[in-house]
């Protein structure tokens with residue numbers, strides 16, 4: 001375990017002064033709508049912004065193809081855990097590709113632990129397009145700015161702040177926790193979560209449930225209703241390479257066996273294909289809740305038309321109604337007058353939970369026998385039900401901090417480390433709670449320019465997490 005100093009020299013002293021402060025159950029803070037609510041985690045609220053800002057400065061960029069550097073951020077996280085007496089385990093899949101895991105004892109250790117997972121890596125950012133430096137961790141207009149502010153160093157900071165506060169104040173979570181801060185999520189977790197599950201499953205195998213990213217955020221419907229979208233399902237990943245072969249030759253001759261033509265035909269057929277509508281339990285429930293909230297009935301016979309009326313979120317919701325494919329890369333030939341013998345395309349396919357075999361059958365039917373299909377990545381879809389004590393604990397914590405909260409389940413069309421953990425039979429939820437301003441384009445923040453997170457959202461997040469961990 002390392003004790004590398006954090007990037008900000010002020011942070012050690014502020015952490016010490018925070019730990020010396022007493023935890024008062026009497027304090028109040030302004031909640032949503034000006035409501036006065038009891039403070040649940042005063043120390044966590046006080047330090048979450050500083051922790052997040054420091055994390056944003058590490059440049060833990062994951063360039064893909066095994067190229068990344070989580071080690072400095074991982075050492076920082078480990079030192080922050082060790083500082084309050086939590087013993088971190090540092091695991092490295094390859095040099096510099098570092099993850100951190102720790103256990104925190106709960107009130108009832110006879111129960112299976114809860115896993116709280118987040119990732120330390122971020123996608124690249126082109127500084128010339130940003131208002132502030134993407135690795136500055138700067139505070140501006142009530143937000144912390146930087147690559148990873150919502151994906152997902154915010155949750156790393158919220159988790160750290162919450163568990164540090166629990167341990168320092170001697171308040172135990174309801175059951176044991178396993179906190180995991182992982183490498184390489186942005187490249188499918190091959191050197192992070194997937195590597196952990198395949199090579200060191202003992203660190204997490206006794207967990208029965210998990211919370212992670214892209215869920216628990218608010219979507220304001222009206223002055224008296226905010227939906228909180230909790231992720232209970234993820235589409236599966238089917239990235240494929242398509243190859244057509246033909247007869248190579250001179251570009252001036254007649255060619256009835258042109259690989260480029262054959263590939264383009266197949267890619268166009270696939271790209272234009274509309275897969276049939278399939279409603280999973282999660283999406284059915286989500287549409288019911290959303291329709292109820294906005295006073296709109298979803299016509300199941302003409303779902304596409306109703307979803308289209310939702311505006312900007314229609315693309316995201318629409319992607320959870322069916323299997324999808326998007327051709328993304330093409331390659332063939334070297335010279336304008338030479339017919340190549342081979343042409344290659346890459347296609348990003350996503351299938352619904354329970355649809356894997358049907359999706360493969362549909363693909364092959366569309367592509368026909370002459371196109372060779374190989375997997376670049378084929379990864380699981382996941383889905384769990386929106387019920388049980390853990391869901392009640394999430395809902396209760398949200399409602400306690402936001403009286404107009406209504407938690408609803410939803411399906412993510414993308415993927416997270418939940419795919420890896422669900423392989424161990426762990427029930428995975430996206431729950432990184434944030435109360436967001438109604439006008440913030442939250443989904444546009446993910447991998448976007450000027451990624452930022454409101455300071456108040458971070459403070460809300462730790463209050464909700466604190467409540468949740470006492471009820472989970």
Ligand SMILES: [Zn+2]
Nearest residue numbers: 151152185213
């Ligand atoms: Zn992420």
